[in-house]
Amino acid sequence: MSQHTKEVFYGLYNDEEDLLHAIEEANAQHLEIMDVYTPFPVHGLDKVMHLEESRLHIAGFVFGALGTMTAFGFMTWVFTRDWPIIFGGKPYWSVPAFIPITFELTVLFAAIGMVVSFYTVCGLGPGVSNPILDERITDDKFCIAFETDKADLDALKAFFSKTGAGEVHTKTI
Amino acid sequence: MSGDHTFSMTGRERNVLFGFMGLGLLCIVLTFFGDDAVHSRFWSNYLINAVFFTGVSFVALFILAAFTTAYTGWYIVVKRIWEGYAQFLIVGIILMLVLIIGLWGHFHHLYHWADEEAVAADPVLLGKSGFLNKYWYTFGTLIILGTWYFAFARPMRKLSLREDVEGHDANYSLYRKYKWFSAVFLPIGAFTSAAMIWQWVMSVDAHWYSTMFAWYTTASWFVACMAITIMLVLYLKGRGALPFVTTEHLHDLGKYLFAFSIFWTYLWFSQYMLIWYANVGEETTYFHTRINEYPVLFYGNLVLNFVVPFFVLMRNDTKRKAGTLFFVALVVLLGRFLDFFQMVKPGVLHTTHEALAHSGEAAATEAGHHASHFTAGFTIPGLLEIGTFFGFLALFIFFVFKQLEKAPLLPKNDPYLAESLHHHVQ
Numbered sequence: 253m254s255q256h257t258k259e260v261f262y263g264l265y266n267d268e269e270d271l272l273h274a275i276e277e278a279n280a281q282h283l284e285i286m287d288v289y290t291p292f293p294v295h296g297l298d299k300v301m302h303l304e305e306s307r308l309h310i311a312g313f314v315f316g317a318l319g320t321m322t323a324f325g326f327m328t329w330v331f332t333r334d335w336p337i338i339f340g341g342k343p344y345w346s347v348p349a350f351i352p353i354t355f356e357l358t359v360l361f362a363a364i365g366m367v368v369s370f371y372t373v374c375g376l377g378p379g380v381s382n383p384i385l386d387e388r389i390t391d392d393k394f395c396i397a398f399e400t401d402k403a404d405l406d407a408l409k410a411f412f413s414k415t416g417a418g419e420v421h422t423k424t425i
Numbered sequence: 426m427s428g429d430h431t432f433s434m435t436g437r438e439r440n441v442l443f444g445f446m447g448l449g450l451l452c453i454v455l456t457f458f459g460d461d462a463v464h465s466r467f468w469s470n471y472l473i474n475a476v477f478f479t480g481v482s483f484v485a486l487f488i489l490a491a492f493t494t495a496y497t498g499w500y501i502v503v504k505r506i507w508e509g510y511a512q513f514l515i516v517g518i519i520l521m522l523v524l525i526i527g528l529w530g531h532f533h534h535l536y537h538w539a540d541e542e543a544v545a546a547d548p549v550l551l552g553k554s555g556f557l558n559k560y561w562y563t564f565g566t567l568i569i570l571g572t573w574y575f576a577f578a579r580p581m582r583k584l585s586l587r588e589d590v591e592g593h594d595a596n597y598s599l600y601r602k603y604k605w606f607s608a609v610f611l612p613i614g615a616f617t618s619a620a621m622i623w624q625w626v627m628s629v630d631a632h633w634y635s636t637m638f639a640w641y642t643t644a645s646w647f648v649a650c651m652a653i654t655i656m657l658v659l660y661l662k663g664r665g666a667l668p669f670v671t672t673e674h675l676h677d678l679g680k681y682l683f684a685f686s687i688f689w690t691y692l693w694f695s696q697y698m699l700i701w702y703a704n705v706g707e708e709t710t711y712f713h714t715r716i717n718e719y720p721v722l723f724y725g726n727l728v729l730n731f732v733v734p735f736f737v738l739m740r741n742d743t744k745r746k747a748g749t750l751f752f753v754a755l756v757v758l759l760g761r762f763l764d765f766f767q768m769v770k771p772g773v774l775h776t777t778h779e780a781l782a783h784s785g786e787a788a789a790t791e792a793g794h795h796a797s798h799f800t801a802g803f804t805i806p807g808l809l810e811i812g813t814f815f816g817f818l819a820l821f822i823f824f825v826f827k828q829l830e831k832a833p834l835l836p837k838n839d840p841y842l843a844e845s846l847h848h849h850v851q
Contacts, residue, residue, distance in 0.1 A: 295849040340704065348698045
């Protein structure tokens with residue numbers, strides 16, 4: 253299943269403040285971080301890691317707009333062309349009556365579209381192997397990981413001891 | 426934080442505010458003397474502004490109570506501003522007192538149900554007369570507004586100021602007491618405000634009623650309160666008075682403006698769609714009048730209060746830019762005024778028409794004509810309405826500045842202060 257295995261050198265921190273300071277230090281030393289793992293979203297992490305703003309919400313808007321047009325267009329077609337029926341003496345094309353369903357489909361399309369986009373972009377889904385460095389990063393540890401072949405191991409060790417990582421490990425994933 | 430962050434109004438601010446109050450007064454006087462026989466334009470303008478700013482101060486108190494009960498932390502840096510708004514309820518009592526006096530003296534014809542002859546001949550109004558009567562209006566307003574101010578807004582403000590001076594004991598008893606007041610106020614405020622909205626605003630269309638109306642008006646007040654807050658915070662920040670309010674806090678205020686604009690639209694639509702669907706003549710007349718005779722108000726209301734905030738504030742970064750946020754808040758504030766304008770004016774025009782027809786003066790007066798064309802002051806706000814609104818707004822801001830002068834802008838002993846100072850939304 254795993255087409256490329258790589259050796260990862262990672263350190264675990266006990267506190268998110270230490271993690272943020274460590275990332276700043278890594279930036280200052282021009283160390284190339286592979287990824288950072290945290291048990292919960294840490295404020296300011298995107299900024300120090302220089303991550304771009306997610307484009308997921310643009311996808312959300314596009315899917316939502318698609319839902320709006322699908323619902324409104326379909327109801328318009330049904331009630332004016334395909335099967336016009338008078339309900340309660342209202343005109344065939346009764347916009348107020350279409351609004352709730354249009355709203356529902358907008359939300360549905362946006363929600364499902366964003367989930368599918370997210371899973372696709374992140375390469376997640378059923379049957380995908382998803383190696384985990386250390387189970388404690390889903391609990392109470394904050395992790396910075398480096399690829400060993402891209403950096404000098406001694407520099408990384410010095411970096412981890414300087415920034416106060418509680419544990420340092422190597423693992424092949 | 427260093428320094429005490431005290432606030433004092435500059436001479437220039439005082440002059441500008443007094444200038445606008447003078448302008449407002451001038452507009453009110455001009456309206457009064459250029460009016461029809463029963464001064465319907467003057468009184469309806471007065472009603473709109475009195476209810477608008479009383480409502481904004483009520484909502485500020487409600488926000489403080491809701492946030493305190495929900496253990497909210499981020500808002501502490503703007504807490505003093507909302508406390509200042511809530512104190513305006515005392516002015517609200519005085520403003521509403523003028524309407525009560527007008528009701529007893531028959532100085533105004535805002536409410537059809539106040540006309541005893543009309544009620545006696547009208548089974549619908551007769552059926553409602555147990556609630557829509559002078560006594561309920563008078564004592565309801567005074568007791569309920571009095572409760573809001575004397576039993577909640579004032580003691581809560583006092584507790585908050587005491588906390589600043591005395592600090593906390595081990596038990597946080599001042600904070601606990603404040604929370605007790607908050608929790609008690611929430612149900613009381615929620616139910617009594619609905620009764621007041623029925624009396625003050627909805628009964629302008631005395632035959633009509635809608636169960637959504639109280640929610641709808643409260644949502645309108647809420648958005649107005651947020652719009653004024655955003656503009657005031659941006660102004661005070663620009664002046665250097667609120668260095669601890671960051672983009673993060675403005676982002677949250679912007680979210681409230683965005684979210685509650687949508688909430689208002691949801692209520693607007695719910696009210697509209699139920700009435701449209703059921704198609705009961707007594708109910709549809711409300712929208713029929715507004716769509717056909719007040720199209721600018723009807724559609725303009727949705728554009729200013731839904732389309733603009735929804736599409737502009739949808740993006741993350743527009744809530745974090747002072748310029749955009751200020752622009753949207755200004756548009757929405759004017760939109761909120763337009764919303765109250767369209768709630769009150771058509772009903773008042775109708776009642777005036779009947780009152781004048783009764784006394785045989787209908788043909789001679791402008792308001793007597795049913796609006797088939799645009800009439801400033803009735804089908805669209807005229808310059809006098811805008812001037813009056815800015816006059817009341819200046820009075821409100823002046824009063825709030827006076828309150829801000831009484832205490833440091835940063836509640837330094839609030840238990841949630843540290844959380845608020847370190848607030849980050851992304």
